[in-house]
Amino acid sequence: MKLITVSGPPSSGKTSVIVHLIADLRHRASRCAVVKFDCLATDDDALYASHGIDVRIGLSGNLCPDHFFVSNIDDCFAWGRRYGYDILFSESAGLCNRCSPHIEGCTALCVIDNLMGAGAPRKIGPMLKTADIVVVTKGDVVSQAEREIFAFKIRQANPSCLILHINGLSGQGSAYLSEVLLRTGDMQTLQGKELRASLPSALCSYCLGETRIGKEKQKGNVRRMELD
Amino acid sequence: MIEDYKTDTCTVEELIASHPYVREFFAMNNLPMENGYRTIASYFATLPYTLLEDLGTQPPVLLGRFHAFMREMANIRERQGVDIKSLTIRGGRDKRGNVEDIELRIGLGDLVSIVGPTGSGKSRLLADIEWMAQRDTPTGRQILVDDEIPPASWRFSSDHKLVAQLSQNMNFVMDVSVAEFLVLHAQSRMIDHYDQKIAEIIRAANGLSGEAFELDAPLTSLSGGQARALMVADTAFLSVSPIVLIDEIENAGINRTKALALLSGQNKMVLIATHDPLLALSAPKRIVVCNGGIMAVLDTSDEERQCLRQLQAMDDIQTVYRDTLRSGDSLRMCRDRACGGFHI
Numbered sequence: 359m360k361l362i363t364v365s366g367p368p369s370s371g372k373t374s375v376i377v378h379l380i381a382d383l384r385h386r387a388s389r390c391a392v393v394k395f396d397c398l399a400t401d402d403d404a405l406y407a408s409h410g411i412d413v414r415i416g417l418s419g420n421l422c423p424d425h426f427f428v429s430n431i432d433d434c435f436a437w438g439r440r441y442g443y444d445i446l447f448s449e450s451a452g453l454c455n456r457c458s459p460h461i462e463g464c465t466a467l468c469v470i471d472n473l474m475g476a477g478a479p480r481k482i483g484p485m486l487k488t489a490d491i492v493v494v495t496k497g498d499v500v501s502q503a504e505r506e507i508f509a510f511k512i513r514q515a516n517p518s519c520l521i522l523h524i525n526g527l528s529g530q531g532s533a534y535l536s537e538v539l540l541r542t543g544d545m546q547t548l549q550g551k552e553l554r555a556s557l558p559s560a561l562c563s564y565c566l567g568e569t570r571i572g573k574e575k576q577k578g579n580v581r582r583m584e585l586d
Numbered sequence: 587m588i589e590d591y592k593t594d595t596c597t598v599e600e601l602i603a604s605h606p607y608v609r610e611f612f613a614m615n616n617l618p619m620e621n622g623y624r625t626i627a628s629y630f631a632t633l634p635y636t637l638l639e640d641l642g643t644q645p646p647v648l649l650g651r652f653h654a655f656m657r658e659m660a661n662i663r664e665r666q667g668v669d670i671k672s673l674t675i676r677g678g679r680d681k682r683g684n685v686e687d688i689e690l691r692i693g694l695g696d697l698v699s700i701v702g703p704t705g706s707g708k709s710r711l712l713a714d715i716e717w718m719a720q721r722d723t724p725t726g727r728q729i730l731v732d733d734e735i736p737p738a739s740w741r742f743s744s745d746h747k748l749v750a751q752l753s754q755n756m757n758f759v760m761d762v763s764v765a766e767f768l769v770l771h772a773q774s775r776m777i778d779h780y781d782q783k784i785a786e787i788i789r790a791a792n793g794l795s796g797e798a799f800e801l802d803a804p805l806t807s808l809s810g811g812q813a814r815a816l817m818v819a820d821t822a823f824l825s826v827s828p829i830v831l832i833d834e835i836e837n838a839g840i841n842r843t844k845a846l847a848l849l850s851g852q853n854k855m856v857l858i859a860t861h862d863p864l865l866a867l868s869a870p871k872r873i874v875v876c877n878g879g880i881m882a883v884l885d886t887s888d889e890e891r892q893c894l895r896q897l898q899a900m901d902d903i904q905t906v907y908r909d910t911l912r913s914g915d916s917l918r919m920c921r922d923r924a925c926g927g928f929h930i
Contacts, residue, residue, distance in 0.1 A: 458642065473759050476770060480614050484642045487615070487651070500759050501813075502750045502827075503771045503820050507760075510774030513662070515614045517654035522742060530717060534742040555642030 359438050360445045360544055361431075363459045365452045365485040366469035367478075371495035371526035373402050375469055376447050377409050378529035382536035388444040393434045395427050395450035395459075402449070412441070423450065424457040424557045431459070432548040439546075445539065458484035460554040465542045471496040472508050479508075479515035484555030486512070492519045493535065495526045591626065591656070593649070598622040598629050607776070611655045615648065616641065626652070663776040668740070668748050670731050670828050673855055675715070678726030680707075680879025686727070688880050690873070692857070694828065697850045699866045700859040702875035708859035711875060712831045715857065716749045717741070725878065750825045753833035758805045758813055764788070765801040771824050783823055790819035790848060794840045796909075811839030818845045822852045832858040835865075843868050843898070864901055867894040 366372045373394075380390045391412040394402050398417065406413035414434065418426035427450055438446035450459045460466035468489035470478060473496050479486060486492065492512050497505050509521055520538070524531035545551075562568075562578035591601050599622040602608050612619060618637070621629055630645040630652070638644060672693050677686025692698055700708045707725070714727045718741040721728050731740070731748070740748060760767060768787060772780035784801075792798040795815035799808060808816065814835060821830055830849050835842065835858075842865055850856045860866055867890050874882040886894070910917055 456640075456642065475760055476762070480616070488643075488647075498753070499755055499757060501756050501817050501820075502752060502825065503767070503817070504758065504760055506747065506825075507767075507770045507774045510662070511614075513658055514610050514655065517651060517658040528713075530713065531742070533722065534738075556639065557642070559639065 359435070359443055360539065360542055361435055361438070361461070361464040361548070362445060362447050362467060362539060362542075363461060363464055364447055364449045364467045364469060365457075365459050365489070366467075366493075367455070367474070367482070368451050368453065370469045370471045370474075371493075371524075372449050372451075372469045373405060374526035374529075375467075375493055375495065375524055375532065375535075376449060377406070377411070378524070378526070378532035379536050379539070380409070380411055380447075381529070382533045383445060383540070386536065386540060388540065389442065390445045390447065391438055391441065391443045392447045392449060393431075393438075395423060395430075395448065397423055397451075397453065412443075422558065423453060424459065427459050428553065428557065431461070435545075435548045452482075452485045454558065455481055455485075456483045456558045458488060458553070458555045460485065460488050461548065462552045462554055463543075463545060464548075464551075465539060466490045466554065467493060469493045469495060470512075472500040472505055474508075476504075476507055476511050479511040482515075487516050488554040489516060489519055491535070491538065492516060492521050494521065494523050497523045498525055498527075593626040594628075595625060597625050601626065607659060607773070608656075611652060615651070617648075659776065668826070668828060670748070672732055673715070673829060674730040674733060675711075675880075676728040676730065677880060678719075678721065678723075678728070680725075680877050682877065684879060686725075686879045688883065690880075690883055692855050694853045694855060695850055696871070697846060697856045697869040698858070699869035699872040700857060700875060701861070701866050701872055702881075704861075706875045707878040708875050709833055710878065711873070711880070712751075712833055712857065712859055715829065716751060716831055718748070747825070747827045749829045749831060750821050750827035751831045751833070752814075752817055752821060752835065754835060755833075756817065758808065758816075760805055762805055763802050764799065764805055764808070764816065767805045768820070768824070771820065775824065775826065787816070787819045787823050790822065791815040794818060794845050794848070796841070809839070815840045815845070818848060822848045822854075828854055830854050830856045832856065832860075834860060864894070864897045867891070867897065 364372050364376060376392060383390050392406055393414045393416060394400055395416045395418065400415060403413050403415050414437070416426065416430055431448060434448065435446065448459060452458065466489045468486045470482065470486065470492065472494060494508065512521055522531055522535055524535065559579055562580050563575055568575050621632065624632065630649045633645060672691055675688065675690045677688035679685055700711055702708050710725060714723055714725055715729055717723060718729045718736050719727050720735060762770065765784065768784045769780065772783060788801060795811040797809065797812060799812050842862065846856060846858065846865065846868055858865060858869065866872055867886055870886050872884050872886065873880055874884060907917060
């Protein structure tokens, strides 16, 4: 089975891209499923189901979304194999821009959109910078020049990735991406595999439920801003 | 020129001095410049642990990314435009499955209009061209470049910009000034000396819209007409793409015929989908689309060229009336019936 990790900021078009990809992949007789990671709630299970796509949902609740992802992805992988899928997509939002679900040996996708502005590639961390493929959406609503500038900024942030433009509404461009994905290798297990980037550390009193503000309440891994 | 950097002798500062764009690598990866006096190799090897944790990465990964950056930037500089001479549209099928019996060849500097009722498939034809369709779109059309099937890498990777697009739905969204925007666009093409180019673009854009804007105007504050004019001028002078696809710019509030002349004058192939008879007849050739298929390809006849002159005169009258009303003046009817009642 192949695991494709799909990341990207909220509303960048991850779900639309995956839905179009799976439609193309089905034409090529691939069995696909999705594991959607979110924090508090999601409607995407209904959305995927409406396209006849098998989906499982993981809500991280009050845990760090990425730590939650890593603790669950190998079970998800095993689930996908057990059910006989050819390709499993994991979808996660990358909410703090420091997060990245990408794993060595699994094809890594980052979906970002043209409306984020030229500064976005700098602000997004490993989920963009370590991706194999960067999918750019919403190209139909911005100027040609801005599309070119945006693609250049992505190229600077991730010099070795493949940059593809996909229209999330029409799906134009997804057929080629599905071909690219089909050419990637299969895996037997995620046991022993490594994340491409370390996860954000979070070990302070607030991780343990502290809500009060004040220096004496701050314990553990705390870092202060320099304001003067 | 790029390969001359040696990671164990060249310092970061030296490299930036000789290749200013390298600064962007450090900015893009949030890497500090204080240790720029170190050689490239030792710079990466001595990055503080806490910074590496913040970035979630390791020195060898960053160094690998740095080499890839240098390679790619050199590639972009070398790859200045795709040198093509022609585009061929080979017919597919319309919505009912009828065969489109057509093979249309378009060359550099050619201007072709696409006409047809709403929903007839004008945008679909533009999409087929943009996508370099190879009988793999709903229309089954095939697009050849220089009489051959273009390589897959041209079709899909955004590094080969064969096609530039301009449509009514496109807007400027970046929070920068017009000048900053044009500099960004020039830099994205690795052009070093862009001042003259930028001046040229501003002049052309202001000539198209009739309402001049300044270089320090925020990009997103431009009016619809100014924005469209800037997009056209930018595409004409700063885009490497030899093919320009335009989807309905009739309501853009710019001098449309001038805009087309500007684009095709830059030796580009221009295809424009339009409902505007003025634009449709401005092109020497027009494609008629109906029910998803190409119904005919017509050459603009001498008679139609006469009609075009008439249309142009009517358009000029419109322009004068519009400008008169916009500047607060009143219109007067002409008593001389010979001029049809228009007064200019």
